[in-house]
Amino acid sequence: MDRKYRKLVLLTPITLLYSLLIGGGFWIILKESFGNIPTLGFEDVTFSYYSKAMYTNGFFHSVLFAIYLAVVSSVLSMVIGTWTAYRLTRAKNQKLKRLINSIMGLGIVLPYLYMVFLTMLFFSQSGVISRLLHALNLIHLPSDFPNLLYGRLGIGIIIVYVLKGIPFVTLLTMNVMSQISIDFEQVAMTLGGNNKQIFKKIYLPLSRDTIVWSGMVLFAYDLGSFEVPYIFSNLKSKSFSVMLYSEYLKPSIASIPITMAMTVILFGIGIISVILFALLVRTVIRRFHR
Numbered sequence: 001m002d003r004k005y006r007k008l009v010l011l012t013p014i015t016l017l018y019s020l021l022i023g024g025g026f027w028i029i030l031k032e033s034f035g036n037i038p039t040l041g042f043e044d045v046t047f048s049y050y051s052k053a054m055y056t057n058g059f060f061h062s063v064l065f066a067i068y069l070a071v072v073s074s075v076l077s078m079v080i081g082t083w084t085a086y087r088l089t090r091a092k093n094q095k096l097k098r099l100i101n102s103i104m105g106l107g108i109v110l111p112y113l114y115m116v117f118l119t120m121l122f123f124s125q126s127g128v129i130s131r132l133l134h135a136l137n138l139i140h141l142p143s144d145f146p147n148l149l150y151g152r153l154g155i156g157i158i159i160v161y162v163l164k165g166i167p168f169v170t171l172l173t174m175n176v177m178s179q180i181s182i183d184f185e186q187v188a189m190t191l192g193g194n195n196k197q198i199f200k201k202i203y204l205p206l207s208r209d210t211i212v213w214s215g216m217v218l219f220a221y222d223l224g225s226f227e228v229p230y231i232f233s234n235l236k237s238k239s240f241s242v243m244l245y246s247e248y249l250k251p252s253i254a255s256i257p258i259t260m261a262m263t264v265i266l267f268g269i270g271i272i273s274v275i276l277f278a279l280l281v282r283t284v285i286r287r288f289h290r
Helices: 003-033 048-054 059-089 094-109 112-123 128-135 155-177 182-190 195-206 208-224 227-232 240-248 253-288
Strands: none
Touching: 003 253, 048 059, 048 253, 059 094, 059 155, 059 195, 059 208, 059 240, 059 253, 094 155, 112 128, 112 155, 112 227, 155 195, 155 208, 155 227, 182 195, 195 208, 195 253, 208 253, 227 240, 240 253
């Protein structure tokens, strides 16, 4: 049997299992979003719950805020992670390279809540940076440090996402860049190419698919993530996942179909936005290395 088809056959059992579990759960949510919940006395099938979901106070703002967080954090992670991978791939100091690799590996292993703690430790108004600036007389009081964590721009959320995203992009991209033949670089240097041109014309195009794929994964996760926006959100700027959680906590049975409709809407928005994001990133990279 061909090696490619052999891998597909071996993956078939786990693929079917996950398809049944995820597909079955999604089918139940889809039915309930149309108001078909016989155990609770909802027998009719109607689209009205989707309109009620979209007319919920703050619905569109929460969706746009979630997309904004995902786009900004994913782009920053891809840009910084790709450049870091390139520098590490061409680094001559092996000890420094191993040290940074270890730090990046630790960044992937640490849970998001640990990154939340580190972000609060350094970037809060009573954190390390604010106290350091106060000690240097750059600010009058530690409380004069800007409120980054709980502001309307969601900077605290973005910091956490970027701290987790950079190691992910770096290690994946570096694994691809390290396999690029040194002959390409030597030919480019012979023709007078500098570091920027070598990165732009050789390393970036050959690792484009990995960069786009890693960006898609980060974007999808950041779009639907709950714990970080929940900790750092405020009353005026809530991510869609936080708003959805608030709807789940409502004691009214009548709100259950509306909540399920919101879940389906989030799923649809996620698929569409991830595809558009990937196409946009691929187009930008293609134009950049021309």
